[in-house]
Amino acid sequence: MAPYFTLFFLFTILPVLISVIISFTYFNMLELPRWVGWHNYARLFLEDDVFLIALKNTVLFAAITGPLSYIACFLFAWLINEFSPKIRALLTLIFFAPSISGNIFFIWLIIFSGDTYGYANGFLMKIGIIYEPIQWLHDPKYVLAIVMLVQLWLSLGTSFLAFIAGLQTIDRTLYEAGAIDGIRNRYQELWYITLPSMKPQLMFGAVIQITMSFAVADVSMALAGFPSVQYAAHTIVTHLIDYGSIRFEMGYASAIATILFLIMMSTNLIVQKLLRKVGS
Amino acid sequence: MAFLFKKIRSYQKKKVNRSWYGTVMIFAVLGLFGSFMALPLVYTINNAFKPLDEIFLFPPRFFVRNPTINNFIDLFNLMANSWVPFSRYIFNTLFITIVGTAGHIVFAAAAAYPLAKHKFPGRNVIFTIVVLSLMFSPHVTAIPNYMTMSFLGWIDSYWAIIVPSFAYPLGLYLMKQFMEQIPDSLLEAARIDGASEYRIFWQLVMPIVKPAWLTLMILLFQQLWGTDGGYFIYSEELKTMNYAMGQIIQGGIARAGAAAAVALMLMSVPIIIFLFSQASIIQTMSSSGMKE
Numbered sequence: 001m002a003p004y005f006t007l008f009f010l011f012t013i014l015p016v017l018i019s020v021i022i023s024f025t026y027f028n029m030l031e032l033p034r035w036v037g038w039h040n041y042a043r044l045f046l047e048d049d050v051f052l053i054a055l056k057n058t059v060l061f062a063a064i065t066g067p068l069s070y071i072a073c074f075l076f077a078w079l080i081n082e083f084s085p086k087i088r089a090l091l092t093l094i095f096f097a098p099s100i101s102g103n104i105f106f107i108w109l110i111i112f113s114g115d116t117y118g119y120a121n122g123f124l125m126k127i128g129i130i131y132e133p134i135q136w137l138h139d140p141k142y143v144l145a146i147v148m149l150v151q152l153w154l155s156l157g158t159s160f161l162a163f164i165a166g167l168q169t170i171d172r173t174l175y176e177a178g179a180i181d182g183i184r185n186r187y188q189e190l191w192y193i194t195l196p197s198m199k200p201q202l203m204f205g206a207v208i209q210i211t212m213s214f215a216v217a218d219v220s221m222a223l224a225g226f227p228s229v230q231y232a233a234h235t236i237v238t239h240l241i242d243y244g245s246i247r248f249e250m251g252y253a254s255a256i257a258t259i260l261f262l263i264m265m266s267t268n269l270i271v272q273k274l275l276r277k278v279g280s
Numbered sequence: 281m282a283f284l285f286k287k288i289r290s291y292q293k294k295k296v297n298r299s300w301y302g303t304v305m306i307f308a309v310l311g312l313f314g315s316f317m318a319l320p321l322v323y324t325i326n327n328a329f330k331p332l333d334e335i336f337l338f339p340p341r342f343f344v345r346n347p348t349i350n351n352f353i354d355l356f357n358l359m360a361n362s363w364v365p366f367s368r369y370i371f372n373t374l375f376i377t378i379v380g381t382a383g384h385i386v387f388a389a390a391a392a393y394p395l396a397k398h399k400f401p402g403r404n405v406i407f408t409i410v411v412l413s414l415m416f417s418p419h420v421t422a423i424p425n426y427m428t429m430s431f432l433g434w435i436d437s438y439w440a441i442i443v444p445s446f447a448y449p450l451g452l453y454l455m456k457q458f459m460e461q462i463p464d465s466l467l468e469a470a471r472i473d474g475a476s477e478y479r480i481f482w483q484l485v486m487p488i489v490k491p492a493w494l495t496l497m498i499l500l501f502q503q504l505w506g507t508d509g510g511y512f513i514y515s516e517e518l519k520t521m522n523y524a525m526g527q528i529i530q531g532g533i534a535r536a537g538a539a540a541a542v543a544l545m546l547m548s549v550p551i552i553i554f555l556f557s558q559a560s561i562i563q564t565m566s567s568s569g570m571k572e
Contacts, residue, residue, distance in 0.1 A: 003387060003390070003391075004387040004388060004390060004391030004446070004447060004452065005391060005406070007387070007443065007444070007446050007447035008391075008410075008413075008447040008449065008452075010428060010447075011421070011425060011428070011443075011444040011447050012413050012416065012421065012447060012449060013409070013413070014424065014428070015420070015421035015423075015424035015425050015428070016416065016420065016421060016424075018424035018427070019420060019421065019423060019424050022423070022424070072313075075309075076310070076313065079306050079309060079310050080310070082306060089558055089559075091310065091314065092558065092562075093551070093554065093555060093558065094314055094317055094318050095313075095314070095317050096554065097317070097318075097321055097551050097554075098317060098320070098321065100498070100502045100550040100551065100554055101321070101546070101547040101550060101551060104320070104321070104324065104543060104546065104547045106543075107320050107323060107324055107543065108320065111320070111323075153316070153317065153320070156317070158450070158499070158565075161561060161562060161565045162565045162568045162569070164562055164565070165562045165563070165564075165565035165566035165568065166565075166566060166568075166569065168562065168566060169566045185302070186302050198569070199569070200568075200569020200570050201565075201566075201568060201569040202569075203569065203570040204568050204569055204570045207411075207414050207415055207570070208414070210415070211414070211415050211416070211417055214417065215417035215418075215419055217419065237417070237419045240419055240422075241419070244422065244423050250423055253423055254423055254424075257419065257420045257421075257422075257423065258420075260417065260419070260420055261416065261417075261420045264415055264416070264417065264420075265412070265415055268415045
């Protein structure tokens, strides 16, 4: 047990503490850190317009892809659960595959490519909706929506499996008892029996999905470029990467990381509170 | 179509509280979204076998007409000519993945066992911290981690990637939840028979939690398989396959065929592993819930 927790402390707990401390300093990796108090935070909110764009985009991601992906995880797990085990295994594989196939999301680059070879353009032009190819990934109007779409495509991961597993452990006799007690259809069954019985999995899934929806970066950087057009797909994490690994302003980057950390934790705790009310 | 109707009807008979309308909706929704999920993957498979002239066909065609394995031959030619022998990239990825995954399973199980089955002061505090740490994103810890690594002198070595993966909190969490299901009486019986804690752990607990290993395996495998070395690895000969594949893909139009073949290869390994371990994973996940 000791070795694990040494490593756990070294690579998970300690970094968070260090990050909070550095966020109050000016630090460029070459000179020793210099204490600057709240300066980094003041600069973030008062002077850095790009950070505010990033914050807005991140909140949008969290508010749209977060709940949607969570609901999708549950909805598909619930629907798949209606089938016989063989079909269920196949459907699970289909829905889960995108999230484990690594960096495969770059194929969306080809689908939304800006020339006529892109599948989206090719298809829309063929059926005559548009006449000129659309620059999907270079037009601030579309780029955020596309990154969200791909993020959703990738989001049926660990929580999806947890939900499938949770649904399978529910005692079948509960449903029969429910039918006798006057439950008429699937929806009543869902609300009065299914959801309350799998509350622990729902809480676990929420943590995973929330953390994921705040940490959008890889997809945005791969699809929309880095930095993206007019910062249309810039998120807190890409902003952090910008300052941390390009400009080497570690103090400032740590302030960004600390804010992200606080936002994630508080959202998680609020959602946990809400979920406790399900079915009661 | 007739097949589908028969399917729906046979399905209908089995359950209570199931309306026709609802069943039809389920088929429709799953069909629609299932194809949304599957299309890009099917596309990748198709593209890998397309001859060059079909990849650049306008209007683009989804399915392959004249399948060929030229793309794979191209890819192997590219590999043969790369600066660092390609087998080196493969070795790097395999080494990181196998050592990281195996280490994580042993470390996490060894830490999970006392948390799940022994009472000692501070146990709940430790577990609460682990649960909270599920909410951290790796990006938050990236900068201090870099500093720790450079302090330890692990920059530009495999260990910078392998060692932190040992302490990945999700694995510990799932392992501990799963171990809680082992009946106490079983451990008690072993103790009465005179087995040491060490022996109980290796010979009794580890075999029982096999489904949990497989789950940790796929989780870690997927992470490490997809790593490109991040900020930690600079030497070309230590870089991973994923990085090398990224370079091929960025080669642009001339390498579109090879890139499609690469995509298929990178994608298929985790999917195949999942295919074989699915049942165990679902079994582990059923104990993943958080208690209030």
